[in-house]
Amino acid sequence: MSRTLSISLLLVTLLSPFAMASDAEYRELLAGAVRATANRFLPSIVVVEVVGGSGKKLGEVEQDAPTSGMVVDAEGHILASDIVVRQTSASLLVVLADGSRHAATVVARDHHRGLVLLKIKTDKTLDPIELPDKVTVRTGQTIVAIGRYGVDASPLVSRGIFSGMDRLDGIAYQADARVTASFYGGLLVDLYGNPLGIVIPAVAEGGAEAETDWYDSGITFAIPVDVIKKNLDRMKQGNDIKKGLIGIVSKSKDPYENQTELAAIRVRSPAEKAGLKAGDIVKTVDGVAVKRHQDIRLLLGRFDAGDSIEMVVDRAGKEITFKVSLSESLPPLEPQRLGVIVTESKNKDFNVEVVHVLDETPSASSLQPGDGIAKIGQLKVETTEGLRRQLIAAEPKKAIELTVIREKEAKQITITPESIESGLIASIPDEWKETKGEWEIKALKLPDAANEAAVLGPKSDDELKRLGLLVVLSNPGDPEPSELLKKWQTKAKDLGVVVCAISYESNERWQPKEIEVITRFIASVLKRTSVDPMAVAVAASGALSGEKAEAADSMALAVAMSASRTIYGVAVSDSTRPPAVRLRENDAEASLQVLLPVEKESELPVWAPTLQKTGYPVIRGGKVDQESLLRWVRLLQAV
Amino acid sequence: MTKQCIPLIRSPFLVCLWVLANQLIFAGLGLAQPSLENASTAAQNRVVKIYGAGGLAGLEAYQSGFLVSPEGHIATAWSYVLDVDPTVILDDGRRFDATIVGFEPSLELAVLKIETSDLPFFPLGDSDKVTWGEPVIAVSNLFGIATGREPASVMQGSVAAVTNLDARRGTFKTPYRGKVFVLDLVANNPGAAGGALVDSEGKLIGMLGKELRDASTGVWLNYAIPSNSLRKTIGDIVAGRVVESIDPSTPKLDRSKSHSLATLGIVMVPDVLESTPAYVDDIEPGSWADRGELRSDDLVLLLNGVRVEGQRSLRELLRTIDRRDAVELTIQRNSQILPITLKPE
Numbered sequence: 012m013s014r015t016l017s018i019s020l021l022l023v024t025l026l027s028p029f030a031m032a033s034d035a036e037y038r039e040l041l042a043g044a045v046r047a048t049a050n051r052f053l054p055s056i057v058v059v060e061v062v063g064g065s066g067k068k069l070g071e072v073e074q075d076a077p078t079s080g081m082v083v084d085a086e087g088h089i090l091a092s093d094i095v096v097r098q099t100s101a102s103l104l105v106v107l108a109d110g111s112r113h114a115a116t117v118v119a120r121d122h123h124r125g126l127v128l129l130k131i132k133t134d135k136t137l138d139p140i141e142l143p144d145k146v147t148v149r150t151g152q153t154i155v156a157i158g159r160y161g162v163d164a165s166p167l168v169s170r171g172i173f174s175g176m177d178r179l180d181g182i183a184y185q186a187d188a189r190v191t192a193s194f195y196g197g198l199l200v201d202l203y204g205n206p207l208g209i210v211i212p213a214v215a216e217g218g219a220e221a222e223t224d225w226y227d228s229g230i231t232f233a234i235p236v237d238v239i240k241k242n243l244d245r246m247k248q249g250n251d252i253k254k255g256l257i258g259i260v261s262k263s264k265d266p267y268e269n270q271t272e273l274a275a276i277r278v279r280s281p282a283e284k285a286g287l288k289a290g291d292i293v294k295t296v297d298g299v300a301v302k303r304h305q306d307i308r309l310l311l312g313r314f315d316a317g318d319s320i321e322m323v324v325d326r327a328g329k330e331i332t333f334k335v336s337l338s339e340s341l342p343p344l345e346p347q348r349l350g351v352i353v354t355e356s357k358n359k360d361f362n363v364e365v366v367h368v369l370d371e372t373p374s375a376s377s378l379q380p381g382d383g384i385a386k387i388g389q390l391k392v393e394t395t396e397g398l399r400r401q402l403i404a405a406e407p408k409k410a411i412e413l414t415v416i417r418e419k420e421a422k423q424i425t426i427t428p429e430s431i432e433s434g435l436i437a438s439i440p441d442e443w444k445e446t447k448g449e450w451e452i453k454a455l456k457l458p459d460a461a462n463e464a465a466v467l468g469p470k471s472d473d474e475l476k477r478l479g480l481l482v483v484l485s486n487p488g489d490p491e492p493s494e495l496l497k498k499w500q501t502k503a504k505d506l507g508v509v510v511c512a513i514s515y516e517s518n519e520r521w522q523p524k525e526i527e528v529i530t531r532f533i534a535s536v537l538k539r540t541s542v543d544p545m546a547v548a549v550a551a552s553g554a555l556s557g558e559k560a561e562a563a564d565s566m567a568l569a570v571a572m573s574a575s576r577t578i579y580g581v582a583v584s585d586s587t588r589p590p591a592v593r594l595r596e597n598d599a600e601a602s603l604q605v606l607l608p609v610e611k612e613s614e615l616p617v618w619a620p621t622l623q624k625t626g627y628p629v630i631r632g633g634k635v636d637q638e639s640l641l642r643w644v645r646l647l648q649a650v
Numbered sequence: 651m652t653k654q655c656i657p658l659i660r661s662p663f664l665v666c667l668w669v670l671a672n673q674l675i676f677a678g679l680g681l682a683q684p685s686l687e688n689a690s691t692a693a694q695n696r697v698v699k700i701y702g703a704g705g706l707a708g709l710e711a712y713q714s715g716f717l718v719s720p721e722g723h724i725a726t727a728w729s730y731v732l733d734v735d736p737t738v739i740l741d742d743g744r745r746f747d748a749t750i751v752g753f754e755p756s757l758e759l760a761v762l763k764i765e766t767s768d769l770p771f772f773p774l775g776d777s778d779k780v781t782w783g784e785p786v787i788a789v790s791n792l793f794g795i796a797t798g799r800e801p802a803s804v805m806q807g808s809v810a811a812v813t814n815l816d817a818r819r820g821t822f823k824t825p826y827r828g829k830v831f832v833l834d835l836v837a838n839n840p841g842a843a844g845g846a847l848v849d850s851e852g853k854l855i856g857m858l859g860k861e862l863r864d865a866s867t868g869v870w871l872n873y874a875i876p877s878n879s880l881r882k883t884i885g886d887i888v889a890g891r892v893v894e895s896i897d898p899s900t901p902k903l904d905r906s907k908s909h910s911l912a913t914l915g916i917v918m919v920p921d922v923l924e925s926t927p928a929y930v931d932d933i934e935p936g937s938w939a940d941r942g943e944l945r946s947d948d949l950v951l952l953l954n955g956v957r958v959e960g961q962r963s964l965r966e967l968l969r970t971i972d973r974r975d976a977v978e979l980t981i982q983r984n985s986q987i988l989p990i991t992l993k994p995e
Binding site: 033034035036038039041042045046049060062063064068071072073075076077078100101102104111112113114116132160161162163165166167168169170188189191192193223226227 | 685686687689781782783784785806807808810811812813814832834835836850851863864866867868869870871872925926927928929949951952955956957959960980982984985986987
């Protein structure tokens with residue numbers, strides 16, 4: 012049955028005023044239409060086999076799992092999911108529709124979208140898919156996923172509807188067809204025979220541990236074929252594709268807030284080169300109007316390194332157009348600090364006020380409590396968070412000019428900030444030392460979490476403000492959390508840091524799924540005590556000098572890397588085994604500090620430079636004891 | 651009628667209105683005949699819940715089955731649930747002690763019998779016509795949702811692929827090696843094993859299998875064993891005939907009788923990894939491999955059509971081949987894929 016005929020029949024039967032199709036007939040007709048559509052593309056669909064692979068499983072999926080691919084030209088180029096090249100293997104084979112096997116070489120990889128372009132040499136006449144320049148698709152439309160499966164490369168087909176576009180930061184379509192792992196690299200088409208996308212393994216941010224974990228779930232992601240078409244020639248020439256980075260830092264805490272002002276521009280980034288400045292309000296990206304930072308993120312997500320985009324910004328009431336050429340990497344952050352504790356105060360001349368000036372910091376001799384920080388350079392300082400982000404993204408060793416309001420008079424003060432990496436701040440403000448009231452240890456229980464936990468904190472915290480929170484993960488063999496907290500009792504109260512001890516759920520070890528549980532415990536503590544949300548750190552016993560690294564140290568690192576918007580500091584042993592989590596770039600909007608109990612640079616572990624290159628300040632704490640650890644936690648809120 | 655409708659297709663908006671209007675009219679008249687409902691109800695009447703042993707170590711003590719004779723013969727999955735004589739609950743809530751009258755482990759099949767008569771049952775339909783894309787209904791007691799007298803759960807989907815189960819050795823947990831229907835619905839949940847897979851007309855086309863991971867990809871499979879693979883054995887058991895045991899697995903031969911790397915004259919690269927690729931290091935002069943022109947650095951991909959994941963799987967596969975028989979290899983030499991036959995003299 013031809014495709015058009017089957018669809019017509021389907022529609023005719025459904026629409027006929029005299030003979031309503033029964034649902035069974037409807038299903039048969041739809042199945043006919045699905046088969047007709049799939050048959051049209053199946054000659055182009057191949058199996059990609061991984062031979063002699065070595066490496067870890069990707070979630071449940073075997074590292075050498077055969078998946079699908081598609082022929083995209085007569086010269087033997089095959090597009091597939093990059094799952095087939097994530098592990099080293101002896102060989103990659105392409106099994107064509109006729110069952111013949113061909114050795115494939117890797118031509119180029121699209122790191123941004125998880126695709127790989129392979130090439131086979133063959134005398135056979137290939138049946139390539141014609142990729143369209145533009146895809147038109149509407150949510151709710153019936154779609155078909157087409158792959159091949161098994162040693163015999165049997166057709167593998169699943170049907171569903173189109174669920175939405177602009178997923179995964181703007182790169183992917185979503186559909187509800189249930190696809191098993193063999194579909195990765197397969198084709199998504201509509202019932203009219205238009206190619207839509209190529210299926211990739213992916214989960215939404217924070218959705219699951221491995222990118223393959225959502226197989227068969229009815230959540231399928233696919234890369235739009237028009238984007239692939241655009242990049243195909245570049246890839247055929249052997250050029251890898253990488254995500255395009257710009258280097259802007261948003262001002263709003265919440266990317267969904269209605270505003271698009273920039274808090275800072277990353278040093279030596281494309282944004283800086285193009286001439287964007289802190290304080291600019293973004294109006295359009297690539298011609299599309301934006302209202303929130305999330306809009307900007309989605310629009311930028313579509314572009315690759317090397318692409319140029321046009322941005323219109325509002326600078327002091329004037330609209331200016333910039334052309335920004337996106338790059339594949341940004342110079343890593345080297346977070347800086349002034350050494351002050353600030354608060355927001357609604358005032359005629361300023362919105363951010365200095366509450367404490369910390370000893371032995373760049374501000375010690377020049378700023379005073381009560382100072383209002385009105386401007387940094389030419390830019391008005393409106394929020395403490397905006398000021399912090401400016402410092403996090405600031406250029407090292409470069410003096411900045413502050414406009415400070417002191418006793419109603421404006422003063423220009425020049426300060427060269429110091430790197431957060433330069434060391435621990437020596438002491439907390441005197442006012443913070445007098446923690447009144449009684450502190451107690453209380454068990455903490457969360458619904459649906461089997462973990463034991465306890466919190467050491469003030470009985471009533473009416474008078475206490477801006478405390479710190481240290482989450483201590485326990486090791487197998489440790490006493491139970493409420494017992495463990497006893498040794499923290501004196502110091503925690505003295506330094507004003509709430510300590511929460513959490514033990515693993517079961518089986519005498521930490522599991523990756525407990526990351527989410529730990530963030531829930533933190534949220535629950537934040538709700539009931541006056542902890543400054545910036546002064547939250549996670550640690551394990553190895554963080555203290557003289558203690559050895561254990562499982563909890565790796566877990567603490569994993570939690571901190573994964574929950575970047577909840578945790579701002581992590582303290583672990585320098586001999587911690589790095590956990591198997593994806594290493595994200597540190598960013599100015601949620602920056603994390605790492606504290607290690609080492610003195611000299613030569614004592615840093617082998618993984619420390621990797622962290623530094625991705626923008627994480629690694630602080631050498633020297634001899635770290637309870638007191639210096641807790642002080643560091645409380646001072647995470649310093650700017 | 652057809653002609654009248656064609657212009658409508660061009661106008662989606664009108665189509666919508668038209669469909670809406672139709673639905674309103676026909677809903678009002680009650681003329682629609684939902685045969686899918688009939689198929690579902692008929693299938694539910696023929697699917698039973700089976701309770702037996704288990705319940706230990708997180709294993710469920712229940713599964714599904716379906717009636718294959720009016721006298722109470724029930725086909726189900728052969729599993730630990732049947733370690734004791736099980737209890738069967740029909741869709742109307744009636745409870746029976748069942749006896750196991752026959753089983754065939756190579757098909758993952760068991761047949762139970764309950765003492766009653768005049769029950770609705772499934773004639774075993776012809777599943778050879780089923781191809782990928784076939785709309786199906788899966789009926790089972792998944793997750794033990796329907797514990798009491800309520801009928802089993804009905805789910806819909808399609809056959810995604812018709813293929814053989816990947817017979818990778820060592821990791822596979824079923825002896826079944828035949829054709830399966832891979833499903834696009836998540837059908838093989840705890841308790842679903844032994845459930846019925848029926849087509850849109852309600853004909854039985856397969857039995858839902860036990861929970862199983864795909865050997866090649868490692869993920870959970872959703873599949874059913876086609877009724878044609880089961881028909882003869884069920885028929886034999888119901889008729890009280892002796893069941894011919896089918897052993898689809900290729901047995902390992904005695905070491906002195908089977909092939910090995912040595913009989914072929916192949917020396918592999920040192921096996922140091924968990925899965926060392928089957929790279930040829932050296933060839934014994936004058937051996938089968940030498941005559942077949944196998945060379946150093948060749949990578950063995952297939953042996954007699956079966957995928958070779960690494961050296962271990964190659965050695966195990968060779969154990970199943972008589973050392974007097976020729977061996978077909980598919981190898982990769984640089985970027986070429988070549989067939990090579992190794993034979994005596």
